[in-house]
Amino acid sequence: MTTIQLPDGSTRDFNGPVTPAQVAESIGPGLAQSAIGARVDGELVDLHFTIEQDAQISIITARKGESESSDDALWLIRHSAAHVMAEAIERLWPEVQLVYGPPVDGGFYYDMWLPDGQRISSDDFERIEQEMKSIIDEKRPFTRYEMPTEQGIEKVESEGSKYKIDNARRAIEAGSDSLSWYATGEPGKNWEDLCRGPHVPTTGRIGAFKVMNIAASYWHGDSKSDNLTRVYGTAFTDKKQLKKHLNQLEEARKRDHRVIGKQLRLFTIDEAVGQGLILWKPAGSIIRQELQNFISKHTYRQGYDQVFTPHIGRLELYRTSGHFPYYQDSQYPPIIERDQMSVMAAEGCSCGDLSNRLETGEVEGYLLKPMNCPHHIRIYASEQRSYRDLPVRLAEFGTVYRHEQSGELSGMLRVRGFTQDDGHLFCTPDQIKDEIQGCLELVKIIFETLGIDQYRVRVGLRDPQSDKYVGEASNWELAEAACVEAAELLGVPFESEEGEAAFYGPKIDFVVRDAIGRDWQLGTVQVDYNLPERFKLTYIGADNTSHRPVMIHRAPFGSMERFIGFLIEHYAGAFPAWLSPEQIRVLPVSNKTAEYAKKVQAELRANDLRAGLDSSDERLNAKVRSAAELKIPYVVVVGPRDEENQTVSVRAHGIEKDLGAVALEDFVQAISSEVADRGHGTAKTTLFPDS
C-alpha cells in the first residue's frame, strides 16, 4: 500500500508502487492530460517516476491558454526544449560536440563545441527552429533509462565525447550511484543525451519555442579552457505565452537606460573621450545633482563630514594599501614623473623593466585612484584621534577609475570612471553595529523615497574552511553578527552567503536587476580590519594607550553612474518632478499668448522650478506631443482664456488629457510642495482630486 498526499492535504491509497501519471489519472482525465511532471516530496520528477513509498505529491501541469505557467512547468518545458534544440543542431552540424544544456531564467541554453571553421550564426536560427518543429511534431516520448556508474562510464567513454565523459565523472563525484539518459523516442534508436532529468512526457508538450540568441562561453567557465558556442532559446506552454514574453522583452528594451539616455539627452559616451567614460549632459547632470543633494542632506544628518580629495595619489600610497600592484590589471597604468621617464628612455628601459621598477618603488609615479579609502585614511591619520572623536565619518562623492575589461562595459552600468557616494567610518569594534545600521537606514530612506522595492540584500560572510581572511576570529564574529542583525533590522528579505565576504571583512550588498534581466550590485557596506592595520591607524583610548580603529567602507548606492543608469530604467525615464531635468513646460497656444507664457515661465522660475517654454511655431498638438515624448512631469497650456483668468491649463505626464485650468499661484504652490516633499504626482492629486 502506498499513501499519496496531495497539496490540499487529502490522501489517496494505491496498491504497491505508483507513478505521478497514475495519481493524476486517478484524480481526473483533465489533470492527466495536462500533467507534465510532478514534485514528489519536494523533488522535481518525471511523470513516470516510480513512487515506492508514501509521499507528498503535487502534479505539475501546463494547459494551453493559461496566461502564465508555473516555474516548474516552464523549467520542464525548457529543459526538454534544450534537448530538442541539441538534437536539431546535431542534425545540421553532425560534428558538433554537446556539452551542457540547462534551463535558465527566461529560457534555456545549450553549450557546444564546434570544430574549427564551423559556426552557428543567427541566420541559422530559422533552420534550427524548423528541425526542432519537426521533432516536436513527431510527439516522441522522453524515455529515461539508467545504468550503474561503472557500466555508464564505460558507455560514455566508448562514445568518446570528452565533455560528456567529464559530465558523467562529475555526476559520480557528486554522489550519483547511477547515470541516466533521456532518449527523445526509443533508446538505441532515437537521439539521446546523458541527463539527470526530469523532462516533459513527450516532445509534443513543448508548446512554443524560439531560438533567441547566440553567445560564447568557456568550458567550466575557465577562460583558459575550450571556447564553446552557447545557443540560447526559450520555450513556453503555448504560443500566446511566448508572444507575451517577446512583447515584454520588446518593452524592456524601450526602458533600456542607453535608449532613454539618448532620447532624453541625459548622457553620452564618446569614443573620442574613451570607452566606459560617461559624459553627463545638462539634463542628466540635473538628476545627478539633485540626487547628490538629497543623499548629502541625509549623510550630514547622520553625522558625516564632507571631504574632497584629488583624483590621483602617489604609487607608494597604493603600495601601502595593497592596491598596487596586486590589482594592477584593473587599474589604468601609472603616471610616471617626467624626468624619470626621460632617464629611462635614455637607458632604453623596456616595459618589463618599468613594471618591475614601479613595483619595487625604484621608479615613483602616480595612480588614478581606484578607490577613495587611502585618501580618506590619510585624512584620518592627519590628526591625533581620541576615542572621544570616534566614530570619524568622512563622506565624499569620490571619482575613481578602474580599467575594466572592454567586454564588460555596458552603458552607465559598468564603466571605467565613476563617482561613488563613498564614505569611510573609523570606529571601535563595539561601534560597528550601530554604524552598519545607520548605513542601512540611509539606504532604506532613499529607496523608499524613490519607490525602489525590487532589490536583494546579500550578506557576505567568511568561508569557515578558508584561512585567507585577515583579522581576529573574535572580531569577525562580532562584525558578522552586526551585519546579520543590521540586515534583519532593515526588514527586507536577505540572503547570507558564506564565502562571499571580502578577505578583510564581512559585507552587505544591495543588488538590483536591469531592464534586460541582468543583476547589478549597487551599494555595499564592508567592514575592514585590514587597512587600519596596513596604515597603522590609531586612536588613544580611555586607558591612555594606543588602539587600532576598525574601518567601515560604505557606498550605499554604489556609484552615481550605475545608480542613475538603474533609476532611468526604474522610472522608464519618467522621473518624479524633483529629479526631472525639466519639471514644467509652458506651451502657448499661439504666439498671441507668447507674452503671457513668458510671464508664467518667469513666475515658475522665480519659485525655483525648472520651467521650459516651447515658443516654436508649431501647433499645440505638436508641442504637447514633444513634451510628452520628453516625459516632462507637468505641462501647462496657456491661451487667451488663461491669460484673461490668470490661469494655466494642466497636463500631467502619463495622463493623456487636459486636467483643467487652475490659478497660476495655486499651480506654483502645488508643484513647489511636490518638489519639496520629493513626491511623485502629488501636485496632480492636490489640484485635481477627482481625476
Next chain:
RNA sequence: GCCACCGUAGCUCAAUUGGCAGAGCACCUGAUUUGUAAUCUGGAGGUUACCGGUUCGAUUCCGGUCGGUGGCUCCA
C-alpha cells in the same frame, strides 16, 4: 581580455546577384497663428567608422584597426 554578431545623415532605418547612397524624424527657409500626441512648402546635411587588399567598378567581397551589442570571464 575571449567568442559571436554589428557599424550607412544628428536619430531610427532602406539600398534587387558588386553598378551614380535613399526615406522618416530632427535641423535650417518661407507660409500659417493654431486650445491638448506630428500644419504645409522649400533646403541643407554622407570620404557608407578607419586603414589596406581584390576588382573596370566596393556600402556590398577579403584582411587589419577602432567602436558598439550579447554572452563568457572578471569586478578591491
